[in-house]
Amino acid sequence: MQFSSKNYQKRSQITRCFFYKNIHEIPFTIEKITLFYTLKKDISLKPLIRVAALIELITEQRSSFLRAKNSSVFLKIRKGSPLGVKVTLRKNVLYSFLISLIWQVLPNIKNFKAKSKVKKMKQLSLNSYMLNILDPLVFPILKDFYFFFKSCSNLRILFSFATSATKKEIFFNWRFLQLPF
Numbered sequence: 001m002q003f004s005s006k007n008y009q010k011r012s013q014i015t016r017c018f019f020y021k022n023i024h025e026i027p028f029t030i031e032k033i034t035l036f037y038t039l040k041k042d043i044s045l046k047p048l049i050r051v052a053a054l055i056e057l058i059t060e061q062r063s064s065f066l067r068a069k070n071s072s073v074f075l076k077i078r079k080g081s082p083l084g085v086k087v088t089l090r091k092n093v094l095y096s097f098l099i100s101l102i103w104q105v106l107p108n109i110k111n112f113k114a115k116s117k118v119k120k121m122k123q124l125s126l127n128s129y130m131l132n133i134l135d136p137l138v139f140p141i142l143k144d145f146y147f148f149f150k151s152c153s154n155l156r157i158l159f160s161f162a163t164s165a166t167k168k169e170i171f172f173n174w175r176f177l178q179l180p181f
Contacts, residue, residue: 018169033094034158035059038066038084045082047151052085054149058139059097063087101157108138129170131157 014020035058037051048065055063066084068077077083089097136155137146161170 014172017172029162030094030098030159031090031162032160033089033097034086034160035089036066036084036086036156036158037152037154048082048085050149051152054136054142054152055085055087055155057141057145058136059087059089059093061087061089061093104140105133105138108140109133109135127163127165128158128160129174131159133157 015022015025035055037055039047052063052065063085064087065082066086068079068081068083071077071079133155134153136142136152137149142149
């Protein structure tokens with residue numbers, strides 16, 4: 001979330017912790033959030049329309065279809081056929097979705113464990129983090145549409161940061177935003 005004048009003490013604490021010369025060097029701003037869903041087996045259009053409606057209800061923004069760039073005989077995929085659905089959130093919509101995700105969705109997930117590969121990662125820096133939600137029916141807006149969305153599963157949420165950061169900075173960032181890591 002964006003820093004305000006109330007969080008000046010936290011900003012100064014961050015700059016002292018990571019030895020930044022300036023407050024504006026803090027790489028903790030989330031640039032965009034991308035929600036996406038890809039099909040693995042079924043290539044029909046019916047489940048994609050269902051998932052597109054699910055994502056549009058969650059984000060209140062129009063989704064777009066992901067299409068195959070190349071054809072594959074072994075996977076039975078034609079060039080240009082729809083394979084998934086995605087939505088990219090930026091600015092005010094991003095922060096309203098992030099607040100609803102933190103306060104309404106994540107507490108409703110039973111046995112939530114964020115499966116992060118940051119600890120096993122060999123790179124020194126990275127600029128994105130992916131969260132996988134196995135049951136998207138934990139969103140409160142989807143409670144009334146259980147029978148329509150019960151077959152949808154494995155929704156992926158990708159958080160992209162403005163600049164690349166080290167593992168320690170990412171861990172501190174997620175704790176600062178009160179997100180599970």
